[in-house]
Amino acid sequence: MMTLIIDADGCPVRNQAVKMARKFHIKATIVCDINHMIRDNYAEVITVDKGFDSVDFKIVGIMKAGDLVITQDYGLASLVLSKGGYAMDQNGMVYDNDNIEMLLLRRHVSKNIRRSGGKVKGPSKRKREDNLAFEEQLESFLKEKL
Template sequence: MIQLLIDADACPVVDLALFVSSQYEIKPILFCDTSHRIERDNVITIIVPKGPDSVDFKLVNALTKNDIVITGDYGLAAMCLAKGAFVVDHNGRELTSENIDQLLAFRYESAKFRRAGGRTKGPKKRTEENNISFELKFRQICERAVLLKGESTNEQ
């Protein structure tokens, strides 16, 4: 069964992702730390002790090839891509092996700029267009994952 693993800390599309994944019979799992405790009825929630990257490592360890991950964390996305997952952020951008290096480099340069005393803008206010973009891309990814799962089942 395909799993949907959601880095649920600060994820604004949890409910939308759960709704869509149910239409594809994809098993959702929420991951959060003890300071967030995000839970939904009939959904597995894995709560880990608060600590640097504790959620990330737990999520990666639960991941199997062709699972789907929702995260805005590029470091976590890179680990998930290395294990053969589909990765999408909460705005509907698919993170791939083709764009992850550039995103990680941008994250590094932004952090270096902030450490030197620079200020960067925070995220823009979330809009309905963000939700629509997310849903469209997420549905495409769900369809690809289901198709790949069907092909691998037929080969066995």
Template sequence: MAQIIIDGDACPVTNSVIELTKGTSIFVTVVRSFSHFSTTIQPDHVNIIYVDDGPDAVDYKIVKLVQPNDIVITQDYGLASLLLNKAKLVMHHKGFIYNQHNINTLLEQRHASAQFRKSGGRTKGPSAFTSEDVALFEQRFLSIINESSLFTEE
């Protein structure tokens, strides 16, 4: 059965996904490192998986978990690039879908910024995540799950 997998360490839309999937047959798995441990009780359709705090531990776990019909939500371009041929869909928390056309540009921009910082330059971080960003994500996420035959009862 298809599920939503969230790269949950710094995902600002985790609560939105959990809320929007309540009362559906959609199962949500959130993968987090132990440094983000929470005792908050989750609804029955949500599973939280904790992994070591090591670098990329969450990413490795997601790569192991993902199945061909899953939808993954991550802001990590590297992880997204690994999942494009493995998951049904890979989505950013700003609402855009990663694909073969945009992933190389995103990775190249990330690399260029890293090289610039290594040489002593300073780059701006991402803009603040706003309520408008949440609304846009929720609209696009609902559209995807409503149009997807993956989540309908058969």
């Protein structure tokens, strides 16, 4: 049975993801660090110590093949894919073996530009429509996989 795992640090669609897990009667797990006090009546909440990638390491440690991880982190998504899991971003884009290498390369190039003093345009401000689109994509994904 699939578990929906949410990388909650900075996740703008946590509530929508839990709503879909409840709708499809699947387990939901929220993983965050101690800087975020999250409570949920449906999802299990796991809080880890603050530290570089501590949430990511916990998620990789608890997930199993077939689980779905909601994350904005390309590195975490890559690890999830390598363990046979599914990964989706906050906009409903499914990470897969066809797009993850390009995304990781783009992240690397952007990091190098910032390191050398350059600027890289960030994402545009999130709108209500973005959350609705995520919900639709997640619902479609769950219908297909369950």
